[in-house]
Amino acid sequence: MSTTTITFNQLRKLKDSLPNGSMRTIAEDLDLNVETVRNYFGGKNYDRGKCVGIHIEPGPDGGIVELDDTTILEYAKDLLEGKKQVHEYKN
Template sequence: MSTTTITFNQLRKLKDSLPDGSMRTIAKNLDLNVETVRNYFGGKNYEDGKCVGIHLEQGPDGGIVELDDTTILEYAQAILEGKKSVQFHN
């Protein structure tokens, strides 16, 4: 687990580039609620999903997002890179 900083627009672009069903795949493989994964990418459904340790700061390019845990980000990047056997653990 590590912390990283990314722009909000970069995070949304990554989410929008993922194939259909990726949110569910990430949620299943990381044993998370799918709404929690969506919240990681900027969603705001806190009734069904949890807050995931993202911190937003206003600024250019949608603002800056500090991610306390990059596991979901790394999993999404691995999906985009076409890695079939991604293994991550909470």
Template sequence: MSTTITFNQLRKLKDSLPDGSMRTIAKELDLNVETVRNYFGGKNYERGKSVGIHLEPGPDGGIVELDDTTILDYAKDILEGKKQVEVFS
């Protein structure tokens, strides 16, 4: 399922996640951690992949169309306490 969100909303959500969230999401969804970071606006395509986000100019940092909300949904579940973040050393 796709969804639309502003870039600033997406970054705010990412910045609200506790430490270790990117690695937990990556591990649980069998993705490279850089791919998860790219989903939230990162640009490391040497180690991570593009994950179906489309940016358009607009208010609040621009409009982001997300082709697949799996990573977004997992991040929201972490913030709502439905998923636990693994502690990495």
């Protein structure tokens, strides 16, 4: 676990690049609520999910985001690189 800084637009671009089902896969594998994972990527549903240590400062490119814990970020990058697979879900 470590901290990192990224722009808000970079964080959203990463989220938007993830395959369908990624939020749920990340949540299940890390034992988190899916809304908590969405909040990590800039969502604001704190009624159903928790705040997960992101701090946004106004600025260029959507602002600067400091992430207290990069576990979700690293997991998302692993999904994009094919190091982890999205679970198949049946509706």
